[in-house]
Structure formats: C-alpha cells, structure tokens
Amino acid sequence: MSSSSESSFDEPEECSVANVAVLNKYKVAGKIADKVAQRVVERCAAGHSVRELCEEADKMIVWLTSSIETGDLRKGVAFPACMSVNNCVCHFSPLENDTDVKLKNGDLIKIDLAVHIDGYIACVGYSHVVGATKKKPASGRKADVVRAAYAALDASMRLIKAGVDNFKVTEVIQKAAEAFQCKPIEGMLSHQLGRNQFEGGKSIILNPNSAQKREHEKSEFAVNEVYALDILVSTGEGKAQEATARTTIHHLNDLAYPLRMKKPVKDFLEQTSEQYGTLCFHLRNVRNHKAARPVIAECVSHGLLTPFPVGYEKDGALVAQFKCTLAVTANGIRLIAGGLPLDMNSYKSDHNIADAGLKGAADGKKPASSWRGRPKKGETFPIEMFKATLPSPKPRGKRYSFAERTETAALVRQYRGSMQWVANYLGVAIRTIKRWIKIKLPIE
The missing domain is CATH 3.90.230.10 (Creatinase/methionine aminopeptidase superfamily)
Structure with missing residues (x-):
C-alpha cells in the first residue's frame, strides 16, 4: 500500500x-x-x-x-x-x-x-x-x-x-x-x-x-x-x-549517494544496503536505533529512505x-x-x-x-509453527511441490542427525551396563 x-x-x-x-x-x-x-x-x-x-x-x-x-x-x-x-x-x-x-x-x-x-x-x-x-x-x-x-x-x-x-x-x-x-x-x-x-x-x-x-x-x-x-x-x-x-518501517531508495556525506550517514546506508537492499526494514532491527534516529531523519529528508x-x-x-x-x-x-x-x-x-x-x-x-493456479485442496506448506513435521503422504503418482521437496530434505537430514546421536548414546549406555552387571545381553 x-x-x-x-x-x-x-x-x-x-x-x-x-x-x-x-x-x-x-x-x-x-x-x-x-x-x-x-x-x-x-x-x-x-x-x-x-x-x-x-x-x-x-x-x-x-x-x-x-x-x-x-x-x-x-x-x-x-x-x-x-x-x-x-x-x-x-x-x-x-x-x-x-x-x-x-x-x-x-x-x-x-x-x-x-x-x-x-x-x-x-x-x-x-x-x-x-x-x-x-x-x-x-x-x-x-x-x-x-x-x-x-x-x-x-x-x-x-x-x-x-x-x-x-x-x-x-x-x-x-x-x-x-x-x-x-x-x-x-x-x-x-x-x-x-x-x-x-x-x-x-x-x-x-x-x-x-x-x-x-x-x-x-x-x-x-x-x-x-x-x-x-x-x-x-x-x-x-x-x-x-x-x-x-x-518504524522504511526502505532504501535505489539512488546514488551524495558525494559529500557525513560518515554516520554513509555507514548507516552501507549497512542497510548490505543487509536489506531495497526491501523494507524495521527500526527494531537497526543497531542502536535510538542513536540512529537523527541519521534516519536526514536520509528521509534527502530522499534516500522512504518512510x-x-x-x-x-x-x-x-x-x-x-x-x-x-x-x-x-x-x-x-x-x-x-x-x-x-x-x-x-x-x-x-x-x-x-x-x-x-x-x-x-x-x-x-x-x-x-x-x-489457486492452491489445490489440502496443499499446505510442510512446516508447522515451532514444530517441524514431515508432510502427509501423497497419493501414488502425485509429485511433491518445490517447497515440500526442499523442506523435506532439510527435515530428513535433521532427523538422521538426531537418530545417529541417539544410536551412539544408546550404544555407549548398553556397553557400560554390560560391563557393570557382567551379563551378556542379547544385543550386540
């Protein structure tokens, strides 16, 4: 808007x-x-x-x-x-x-x-x-x-x-x-x-x-x-x-910077450009935003930032x-x-x-x-907020979307890493218990 x-x-x-x-x-x-x-x-x-x-x-x-x-x-x-x-x-x-x-x-x-x-x-x-x-x-x-x-x-x-x-x-x-x-x-x-x-x-x-x-x-x-x-x-x-x-929301305009520019303004613009480009950012994400307010006001007055x-x-x-x-x-x-x-x-x-x-x-x-191109019924992004879960099985012949493939791969790697850690931990625990009680368990 x-x-x-x-x-x-x-x-x-x-x-x-x-x-x-x-x-x-x-x-x-x-x-x-x-x-x-x-x-x-x-x-x-x-x-x-x-x-x-x-x-x-x-x-x-x-x-x-x-x-x-x-x-x-x-x-x-x-x-x-x-x-x-x-x-x-x-x-x-x-x-x-x-x-x-x-x-x-x-x-x-x-x-x-x-x-x-x-x-x-x-x-x-x-x-x-x-x-x-x-x-x-x-x-x-x-x-x-x-x-x-x-x-x-x-x-x-x-x-x-x-x-x-x-x-x-x-x-x-x-x-x-x-x-x-x-x-x-x-x-x-x-x-x-x-x-x-x-x-x-x-x-x-x-x-x-x-x-x-x-x-x-x-x-x-x-x-x-x-x-x-x-x-x-x-x-x-x-x-x-x-x-x-x-x-509290601004974006950097795609304009050439003035040759004569105060160092705080120049540093702020370079940091903003590197982090956000021309997309919008919130003041809460600006380092020491209280001290940066005069700099932001100057950038707005010169047309370098759009509020x-x-x-x-x-x-x-x-x-x-x-x-x-x-x-x-x-x-x-x-x-x-x-x-x-x-x-x-x-x-x-x-x-x-x-x-x-x-x-x-x-x-x-x-x-x-x-x-x-409206999303099909049942098509959802496979991440649940604060709880990653794999997407539900698809019917045979149905292909996963780009988002589902990339996110599923990340979740599978995370799952494999967690399971490897659990397996190593259990292996050490079992060997320790066997030495303590001197009983050969049926798990090698």
Whole structure:
C-alpha cells in the first residue's frame, strides 16, 4: 500500500514468472506468508500485545525461510509485520518503548506482511475481529466493512486479466464497498511487483479524487506481470491521516549517494544496503536505533529512505484490509499469496450485493474459475509453527511441490542427525551396563 508516484519499470524476461524458477520462488514465499498470517490470526486473542505479535510474525518468517536451502540467495522479511487496530489504517508496528496496544474482544485487526525469496516478494493482508466465531459472529459495521473489503478483493480478482485497464478494477472495488455503505481509502495504490521492487510502473488506485483521476496513469494488465492487490475499506470518510504514532518501517531508495556525506550517514546506508537492499526494514532491527534516529531523519529528508507512516481514519471509524499477490497469465490469474478464506458465518451483515457480478464473495462462494493456479485442496506448506513435521503422504503418482521437496530434505537430514546421536548414546549406555552387571545381553 502506498500513495507515492509511479516510475518507469521494465523487468527482464528471465526475472518474470515466465521463468519456472522465478515462479517457484514466488510460490514458496507465498506459502510462507500465508502460513505466518494464519498463525498470527490464531494467536489474536484478548490481552495479547500487538508489538509482541508483530515481532513473533517476523521471527517466524526468518525461521521458515532459513529452513529452505537456497544457497547464497537472500530470503526473509520483505515487509515487516504490521497489525493495525480499528480506525488505524496501516503500518502500525511499535518499538519496545512506544505505546503498545493490547487486543480486546471486538477489536478489528488488520495483519499486513510480506516474504521474499531471492527478492521475489509475496504480500498478504487479512482482517479479523477478535473473538468472532460462528456461535458469536461479528455484526453491525464491523461485519459490513470486513465483508465489503473481502467482496472487493474477490470481485477485482475476477476482473483482472491481460488487456483489462486498471481503472475498471478501481470501479469494481468502489461498487463492492458501496454495496455495504463503506468507502475505499482514498488514493491508496496497489502496485506491480518486481524483483526487490514494491512499486512497479503500473498500479491500481482506490477511490481517487478529481486530481488523482487526472494524474494517475491509465494502464492495462499484461501477461507475466505480478501485482500486490491491496484493498482497504472504511466505514468513515475514506481518508487516512498521519498521527503521532512513530514511523518504524522504511526502505532504501535505489539512488546514488551524495558525494559529500557525513560518515554516520554513509555507514548507516552501507549497512542497510548490505543487509536489506531495497526491501523494507524495521527500526527494531537497526543497531542502536535510538542513536540512529537523527541519521534516519536526514536520509528521509534527502530522499534516500522512504518512510511508511502510520495512517489513521477519524475516531470511531473502522477499517478492513485484504491483500493478495497474484500473477497475470494467459488464462487468467494465478494466486501466489493471500488465499486465506474468510468464514462468512462469523460475519453477519445486514447488507447484500445486488450486482450479480459481485455476489460470489458476498455469498461466501468459491472464487470464479478465472482464479487460475489457486492452491489445490489440502496443499499446505510442510512446516508447522515451532514444530517441524514431515508432510502427509501423497497419493501414488502425485509429485511433491518445490517447497515440500526442499523442506523435506532439510527435515530428513535433521532427523538422521538426531537418530545417529541417539544410536551412539544408546550404544555407549548398553556397553557400560554390560560391563557393570557382567551379563551378556542379547544385543550386540
């Protein structure tokens, strides 16, 4: 999600999803992103700390990506986990000394994170009302805004294909939100993605005002392009404003450094470039971030860093978000990340969608057949959070995915090493016992 201007963007063919190796990297990153988002949703309960949940999500991403053998390729967090509550629109991920938020039953939370493998980014966003279940569903405006955002995501995914222009998607999102008497957040952008690039040359704008309509460039989707489709819908005025919350997420711009530069600034930029490249980073991961604040402020003022400020709607408003990563193919789209379903029985709205083309998501039906490449039923990433387990046996004739093969190999090596240690230990123990009791056991 961004509101910055567009720039030229031309990705070479070997770095596009037409390359099977690139597509596999996107898929692995997408499965990890979905798994982490699902785990965070399960952990969202009354009394839990937003800061701790964000830190836990980033640690899970690092742990999962480090378990995959990719040689010297970079991998890990592409966008630090954020959790924005109620009228907070986006990018809330506080530091240890910042004001934290403790979740309460009925809070509407938005989870936003991204994972990358070798610079190929998979973004995911999900909304959830704390404590909402089938037996105790969320209702009123909370249910309205969640279902409006989900319906807008589904409807836009049904529309996107090669040759469709971006303003048609903007119109569909607007219609879906208005059916629930909500508004998309004004001026927010869903960008084309590239290797190490969050903001490509094409984008989809939400709820543009007159000036934004004139300035925003019209474009058409093309085969082998990848997009982060980011839907943000509000029950309020549909406008995000910066508040007093500290900005904790930045990314380094791909710009030449000024020749005359202070040594602390130069050292900081070199360290950031080496560790994160042009991907996003959190201040908590910056060495001595308190001392680095003046340096970061200077970098932002000179355009060397791009900040992601925390946005807020007016008090009393509610904001919901759903985000997915998709690739445009010749036959439709392929879902890379953001495939977590919404349980419609947990959100009871008094509004309905009259437009037949938008009814699929509102009724909780499966996405349209144009969702090419949607994960098959039962296909999951083989790592469970904090407990590694081998994937369940596949039917005869079925092949394991790239992610399953690489992760299974790592788990098997770990298993063999553990079993060898146990065997050696037992062998020593048995020989010692035999010497002590001078009895020849039937185990040689």
